[in-house]
Amino acid sequence: NAGVTQTPKFQVLKTGQSMTLQCAQDMNHNSMYWYRQDPGMGLRLIYYSASEGTTDKGEVPNGYNVSRLNKREFSLRLESAAPSQTSVYFCASGQAYEQYFGPGTRLTVT
Amino acid sequence: EDQVTQSPEALRLQEGESSSLNCSYTVSGLRGLFWYRQDPGKGPEFLFTLYSAGEEKEKERLKATLTKKESFLHITAPKPEDSATYLCAVQVFQGAQKLVFGQGTRLTINP
Numbered sequence: 669n670a671g672v673t674q675t676p677k678f679q680v681l682k683t684g685q686s687m688t689l690q691c692a693q694d695m696n697h698n699s700m701y702w703y704r705q706d707p708g709m710g711l712r713l714i715y716y717s718a719s720e721g722t723t724d725k726g727e728v729p730n731g732y733n734v735s736r737l738n739k740r741e742f743s744l745r746l747e748s749a750a751p752s753q754t755s756v757y758f759c760a761s762g763q764a765y766e767q768y769f770g771p772g773t774r775l776t777v778t
Numbered sequence: 779e780d781q782v783t784q785s786p787e788a789l790r791l792q793e794g795e796s797s798s799l800n801c802s803y804t805v806s807g808l809r810g811l812f813w814y815r816q817d818p819g820k821g822p823e824f825l826f827t828l829y830s831a832g833e834e835k836e837k838e839r840l841k842a843t844l845t846k847k848e849s850f851l852h853i854t855a856p857k858p859e860d861s862a863t864y865l866c867a868v869q870v871f872q873g874a875q876k877l878v879f880g881q882g883t884r885l886t887i888n889p
Contacts, residue, residue: 701877709881710880
């Protein structure tokens with residue numbers, strides 16, 4: 669039982685490049701989430717998926733897209749990376765009164 | 779607007795010196811209050827969920843309590859391995875169960 673897994677762990681991009689962050693969970697949760705964590709800003713919700721086939725915007729969705737591929741997988745895509753997207757990205761899954769986080773992806777955009 | 783404020787931002791204690799961390803919140807529809815522990819370079823690790831005022835939960839040296847406006851994380855006789863950032867989040871329902879986080883308290887326990 670791996671919980672929530674994320675790939676890659678680290679990534680460096682040049683401005684304008686694109687990439688997809690992958691997330692998978694094996695806890696059979698309906699809901700999945702993408703957050704970013706920046707110094708002094710705390711964790712902020714980018715997008716979430718309440719169930720397979722649905723996605724919705726969170727607090728800071730600009731510059732991102734998501735895909736809920738199936739119940740297990742939820743990906744986050746940066747179409748044209750900007751330095752302001754340098755951050756640590758966390759995926760989480762949960763239902764009812766629990767939410768569990770993955771280990772994070774540290775992204776640097778130069 | 780839903781808001782969560784944690785204090786202090788940082789706290790340094792000696793091993794064995796008990797203290798409390800505060801999390802105050804203003805939300806339109808509280809479904810639960812979560813406490814997480816986060817070690818450097820890692821994802822938040824779930825500690826507790828509290829659902830209603832008056833509720834308390836304990837885990838080893840940690841005890842979380844909840845009132846209508848705030849939650850406290852009490853740390854009794856802490857050890858250096860309790861050093862971490864402690865995050866508080868309130869759960870609201872807006873189409874899905876969503877968490878609104880505070881900025882965290884960075885706790886350092888000196889041996």
